[in-house]
Amino acid sequence: MAESTRGDERAKDIPEEAMMTWRVANSLETLRHQLDARFPGRSLAADGGIGDAAHQARGNESDHNPWYGPGIVTARDFTHDPARGLDIQLVADQLIGSRDPRIKYVIANRRIAANRSWQWGPYEGANPHEAHVHLSVVADPLCDDAQNWSLPLFGEAPDGGGGGGRAVEPGTFTTWGTDVNVRAAPALGAAVVTRLPGPTRVTVSCQTRGDTVSAAGHVNDAWSFVPALGGYVSNIFIDDPAAWLPGVGEC
Secondary structure, X not given: OOOOOOOOOOOOOOOHHHHHOOEEOHHHHHHHHHHHHHOOOOOOOOOEOOXXXXXXOOHHHOOOOOOEOOOEEOEEEEEOEHHHOEOHHHHHXXXXXXXXXXXXXXXXXXXXXXXXXXXXXXXXXXXXXXXXXXXXXXXXXXXXXXXXXXXXXXXXXXXXXXXXXXXXXXXXXXXXXXXXXXXXXXXXXXOEEEEEOOOOEEEOOEEEEEEEEEEOOEEEEEEEEEOOOOEXXXXXXXXXXXXXXXXXXXX
8 A cells, every 4th residue: 555645635626616716826926926036027928826728628737726724826937038038947956856745746848856856857748848837736735835935046055955944953854745644653554644645854863674565666664763753663754865864973
């Protein structure tokens, strides 16, 4: 049984009233205001929040539709305007480098990177996203976290774990995925003590070997104990490139 439900739980159809009364997630509006301030007079030619007719025809397959909330659009596009300093590849790379837990995925210049690995891969959609960068945020309450985005282009250094400059304690990491199980022991058959509905900041006290977990192309038998949750999380669902978390001792 999978330890995480990757797919977002979406309604099959978007209610008509949601299409009529919609708004863009607050985190995306914060980024828009920051870019406007950093690049005065930037082009808005390819900016966009709610989808056009083509997007709306795709229903819950497009984050440009207000399927979450209801009525919340969890994606926004920002125009490539190098003449005024806004280079979408720079923005895209810094977003991915920030590992902000609000990020679901970023698309720019025929490439896509998601919060599962934070690595760029080819994007084969019909729109190459060369005129704008696309940012989708997670479909959970984090999407409305209006805290400033901490990117070098804004004169701010990322804090190493994302989250718009929040202070990070030693042993603190961010999980990824939805409905991630926290178990009473580092074993797939152990009781589930709680579930993490979306990306969550956790402070790990120690880590140990347990049952092997396979997900998203990764295989790992390391588990971390989170005292505040009273249980263990597979390290696969902790956002760090290392299988064995750095700076965390063994249980």
